[in-house]
Amino acid sequence: MLKLFYASGTSAMAPHILLTDAGLNFELEKVNLDQKTWRGGDYDQINAKSYVPTLQIAPEQYLTECAVILEYIDFQARQNDGSNYATDEYWQERVWLNYIATELHKNFISPFRKGNWLPNTDDSKRLVWQRVAPRLAYVEARFQGPWLMGQHFSMTDPYLFFMTNWMHRLDFSFDHLPKLKAFDERMRQRPSVQEVLRVEGKPHSVTDG
Ligand SMILES: N[C@@H](CCC(=O)N[C@@H](CS)C(=O)NCC(=O)O)C(=O)O
Incomplete structure (x- = not known):
């Protein structure tokens, strides 16, 4: 299942809204940006850039950069049919x-x-x-x-x-x-x-x- 690492009111809000709007299944993991920690420990182990958002798309596979994460979610929501390509x-x-x-x-x-x-x-x-x-x-x-x-x-x-x-x-x-x-x-x-x-x-x- 997709997992979004976020902190409240940050750019992670954009993928959070898109995931919710698209009705996709996902989990949320809150990151403490002051401490750079999350429930599982050191957040820099998840994203060495040390910021949110990060989207986990498979075990040990993470996407960073908000714009790319939005594209990935959009792609999933359209069920990868490729219909919107090159328009x-x-x-x-x-x-x-x-x-x-x-x-x-x-x-x-x-x-x-x-x-x-x-x-x-x-x-x-x-x-x-x-x-x-x-x-x-x-x-x-x-x-x-x-x-x-x-x-x-x-x-x-x-x-x-x-x-x-x-x-x-x-x-x-x-x-x-x-x-x-x-x-x-x-x-x-x-x-x-x-x-x-x-x-x-x-x-x-x-x-x-
Ligand atoms: N280039 C990154 C920038 C992400 C970013 O600036 N995240 C901020 C919150 S909006 C952050 O986590 N800042 C914590 C820090 O820099 O320590 C992206 O587009 O995702």
């Missing part, structure tokens, strides 16, 4: 996954903190906002609605929601991002998202400077 939609989904991973996710991370952590001071928040604001504006301009890529909910939506969820955590304004605001609200109405927010509970917070 424009297929490639555009991958373009969005990479954009969210490299332009949004990484730019939400404070350059001043150890590890991949959110900013925790006004100065670092300002710096992060300078980086993410133009990229969020790009998403806003290209957002098709009701979901990122149009009529169909896709694996890009849970990844984008993880970013809008972080906007709330950092108190970033949606003032010039009405489509993203509506998207965030629409996602929160989805049963899978409600379930994941309930199961994950209070977001992981870090104490290091």
